[in-house]
Amino acid sequence: MRLKLVTMIGAVALLAACSSSSDQAAGTAGQGGAGNPDGSISRNALASLQGELSRVGDRVFFETDQWTLQPDGQRTIQGWAQLLRQNAGANIILEGHADERGTREYNIALGERRAATTRDYLVSLGIDARRIRTISYGKERPAITESNPDGWAQNRRSVIVVQGLATS
Amino acid sequence: MKIQATRRTMLRGGAMLLGGLASATALRPAQAQLRIDITRGRVEPMPIAVSPFFAAQEGERQYGDNIPQVVADDLERSGLFRPLPRASFTQQPAAMRNTAPRFGDWRQIGAQALVNGGIEIQRDGRVKVEFRLWDVTSGQQQEGQVYTTTAQNWRRIAHIIADAIYKRITGEDGYFDTRIVFVTESGPAQRRIKRLTIMDQDGANVRYLTDGSELVLTPRFSPNSQDVTYLGYVSEQRPRVYMMNIDSGQRAVLGDFQGMTFAPRFAPDGNRVIFSVSENGLSDIWTYDTRSRARQRLTNGPGINTAPCFSPDGRQVVFESDRGGSQQLYVMNSDGSNARRISFGQGRYATPVWSPRGDLIAFTRQGDGGFAIGVMRPDGSQERLLSNAFLAEGPTWSPNGRVIMFFRQSGGGAQPRLVSIDVTGYNEREVRTPGAASDPAWSPLIP
Amino acid sequence: MTDQELRNLLRNIDRPRTPPPPPASPRQDRQQGPARPNSANVASNPNLPVSRSEQDAIREHVSRFWNVPIGARDAENLVVDLRIECDPDGTVRNVRLENSARMASDPMYRAAADSAMRAVRMASPLPIPAGKAAQFRDFILSFNPRQLMGLGG
Numbered sequence: 001m002r003l004k005l006v007t008m009i010g011a012v013a014l015l016a017a018c019s020s021s022s023d024q025a026a027g028t029a030g031q032g033g034a035g036n037p038d039g040s041i042s043r044n045a046l047a048s049l050q051g052e053l054s055r056v057g058d059r060v061f062f063e064t065d066q067w068t069l070q071p072d073g074q075r076t077i078q079g080w081a082q083l084l085r086q087n088a089g090a091n092i093i094l095e096g097h098a099d100e101r102g103t104r105e106y107n108i109a110l111g112e113r114r115a116a117t118t119r120d121y122l123v124s125l126g127i128d129a130r131r132i133r134t135i136s137y138g139k140e141r142p143a144i145t146e147s148n149p150d151g152w153a154q155n156r157r158s159v160i161v162v163q164g165l166a167t168s
Numbered sequence: 169m170k171i172q173a174t175r176r177t178m179l180r181g182g183a184m185l186l187g188g189l190a191s192a193t194a195l196r197p198a199q200a201q202l203r204i205d206i207t208r209g210r211v212e213p214m215p216i217a218v219s220p221f222f223a224a225q226e227g228e229r230q231y232g233d234n235i236p237q238v239v240a241d242d243l244e245r246s247g248l249f250r251p252l253p254r255a256s257f258t259q260q261p262a263a264m265r266n267t268a269p270r271f272g273d274w275r276q277i278g279a280q281a282l283v284n285g286g287i288e289i290q291r292d293g294r295v296k297v298e299f300r301l302w303d304v305t306s307g308q309q310q311e312g313q314v315y316t317t318t319a320q321n322w323r324r325i326a327h328i329i330a331d332a333i334y335k336r337i338t339g340e341d342g343y344f345d346t347r348i349v350f351v352t353e354s355g356p357a358q359r360r361i362k363r364l365t366i367m368d369q370d371g372a373n374v375r376y377l378t379d380g381s382e383l384v385l386t387p388r389f390s391p392n393s394q395d396v397t398y399l400g401y402v403s404e405q406r407p408r409v410y411m412m413n414i415d416s417g418q419r420a421v422l423g424d425f426q427g428m429t430f431a432p433r434f435a436p437d438g439n440r441v442i443f444s445v446s447e448n449g450l451s452d453i454w455t456y457d458t459r460s461r462a463r464q465r466l467t468n469g470p471g472i473n474t475a476p477c478f479s480p481d482g483r484q485v486v487f488e489s490d491r492g493g494s495q496q497l498y499v500m501n502s503d504g505s506n507a508r509r510i511s512f513g514q515g516r517y518a519t520p521v522w523s524p525r526g527d528l529i530a531f532t533r534q535g536d537g538g539f540a541i542g543v544m545r546p547d548g549s550q551e552r553l554l555s556n557a558f559l560a561e562g563p564t565w566s567p568n569g570r571v572i573m574f575f576r577q578s579g580g581g582a583q584p585r586l587v588s589i590d591v592t593g594y595n596e597r598e599v600r601t602p603g604a605a606s607d608p609a610w611s612p613l614i615p
Numbered sequence: 616m617t618d619q620e621l622r623n624l625l626r627n628i629d630r631p632r633t634p635p636p637p638p639a640s641p642r643q644d645r646q647q648g649p650a651r652p653n654s655a656n657v658a659s660n661p662n663l664p665v666s667r668s669e670q671d672a673i674r675e676h677v678s679r680f681w682n683v684p685i686g687a688r689d690a691e692n693l694v695v696d697l698r699i700e701c702d703p704d705g706t707v708r709n710v711r712l713e714n715s716a717r718m719a720s721d722p723m724y725r726a727a728a729d730s731a732m733r734a735v736r737m738a739s740p741l742p743i744p745a746g747k748a749a750q751f752r753d754f755i756l757s758f759n760p761r762q763l764m765g766l767g768g
Contacts, residue, residue: 103561114449135428141360209678214682553627
């Protein structure tokens with residue numbers, strides 16, 4: 001038993017190394033880091049980009065158990081695309097979230113689907129897929145704690161976060 | 169393995185008491201024998217007296233008091249026994265030390281079964297515990313065992329004794345010498361702190377496996393109870409399935425997948441873990457062999473396929489999928505073939521978990537503005553809902569397939585709690601935890 | 616009891632029902648049991664049939680002492696036949712299990728048999744009808760949990 005575990009840990013260390021090198025090969029920015037993926041954009045610039053994204057709206061919303069974008073969501077994402085074109089050095093994370101009215105694992109899958117739909121639309125607007133990472137939080141990180149239809153509507157969302165800035 | 173209990177059956181002490189009832193029977197002659205069918209009965213806990221165990225020395229008395237108390241508490245929580253109050257006992261432990269109990273006295277207080285025993289601290293400091301189970305109506309000894317263990321293991325001995333009593337009287341394996349792994353929750357909902365936590369089935373011996381700095385979800389035991397697999401969010405990496413050794417705390421990512429991995433559960437063979445892999449928003453089910461690192465894809469779209477769980481014989485997998493338009497339960501062969509839908513009731517079905525007996529699948533059903541925990545046969549028939557709430561989710565089975573544990577939130581913003589319920593739908597009760605708790609998983613019987 | 620009622624022993628919150636009333640404890644049952652004819656004093660006639668209602672009285676009486684092992688696996692295989700010898704006053708003199716070989720090999724069966732034997736011992740004396748002691752000197756009580764447990768059947 002002990003022997004088996006040690007073997008497994010060894011194997012995993014190897015895999016982790018492979019995985020990060022393949023991330024590099026795919027062109028995404030390093031995990032975390034201080035935010036100068038290609039050296040052309042400063043942390044201040046990233047913060048200012050996040051501020052501008054917040055002004056156009058840093059999130060889009062979904063219907064219950066749905067992952068298709070609404071027209072106003074599409075307009076918001078068009079605004080993101082414009083800002084990302086102006087800040088070509090910035091990479092982003094798209095978070096997918098669900099409301100509390102679903103089971104944990106399904107909501108993680110649903111959040112991933114919302115993030116993926118959002119990414120696909122950004123890519124269709126000409127943003128390089130390699131600049132985008134997605135992450136699903138399912139129902140783990142609600143924006144609003146009120147347990148009512150208004151609160152749930154605000155929690156069914158995708159959120160854009162500039163990579164290299166502390167995420168919530 | 170930590171416990172070095174010697175289990176040997178004691179001499180059957182009750183043999184002589186049989187005499188009165190086992191007298192020779194004169195066979196009746198030819199005439200058609202009268203036969204009366206009893207098809208009704210009572211469904212209520214069995215009254216049982218768990219006497220303090222005899223302890224001659226001062227240092228032994230705490231065990232003489234505490235071990236039977238833990239035994240009685242285990243039996244009581246099962247809902248199948250009603251331990252009688254000690255204050256009602258009229259025969260002292262010492263009076264039963266070298267002789268059979270006075271069964272008339274125990275019948276007098278309504279006991280149908282009696283447990284007594286003795287404690288002896290040996291010269292090497294180890295504790296010797298013996299117990300006997302008596303059928304009070306016949307005066308026969310039904311069970312008798314001696315265990316020797318280190319002093320700090322006394323609770324395990326108590327659970328092992330409770331398991332032996334449970335098994336002798338119900339015929340089913342017990343589930344008291346088991347542990348629960350779950351998630352302890354604290355802090356505001358937007359920045360919830362979650363810690364992997366393990367405790368004995370009765371809430372004792374709580375230990376935290378993670379420190380709360382990382383989000384952890386859905387822990388599940390390996391078949392040998394030594395490891396847990398769970399979903400972890402580590403720094404800024406994508407969420408992935410991890411495996412952790414409980415004793416050493418060492419952990420490892422399972423598999424080298426491009427996308428997020430989640431919803432893990434061990435296969436009955438203990439080598440493979442089954443989970444979902446998400447790519448481009450679609451989630452499919454894979455198995456990953458922790459020894460050979462071989463991986464096998466079992467579903468290939470469309471949509472979300474998750475929450476997989478093997479049947480106890482390893483031949484089938486139950487999972488949830490929205491391939492038909494809404495979240496429903498499906499069963500497929502363990503190679504991914506022949507997937508067929510088994511849930512057809514109102515609402516959405518999720519988190520299917522195969523009973524260790526193989527006879528039922530527990531699930532979460534969502535609809536009518538709430539959640540419910542239910543069971544159905546593996547073919548989808550005989551669906552029954554056992555409990556409902558604002559949120560009720562994530563059933564897990566006791567290793568004997570008799571009790572289901574899940575977590576529940578009574579309303580919006582309420583703290584989640586662990587709840588257990590008998591598979592018959594009775595005996596629902598909250599499980600003692602140090603704080604808000606979710607995502608329980610029941611261990612097999614500890615080896 | 617209809618099949619539906621039997622199945623209802625398993626709780627289903629989809630189909631609300633009031634839980635069965637808590638039965639009285641055995642001691643109370645014993646004290647408040649139905650008045651029995653003093654059969655010991657009546658001459659026994661072995662040719663008189665035991666009527667349906669007389670059987671029902673015994674069924675009824677024993678049922679109150681039988682703690683059904685509900686939820687057991689393979690309930691359909693847990694029918695327990697007990698051979699009972701009764702004194703003329705209804706006192707159970709001997710209880711024997713018809714299929715005792717299974718006790719050793721099948722823990723579920725052993726538990727079911729024990730529960731049936733406990734029921735008979737606690738139910739003694741049985742309300743056997745006056746003048747029919749001969750028919751109860753050696754008879755069978757068959758404990759059948761099959762219908763009681765939706766899980767096994």
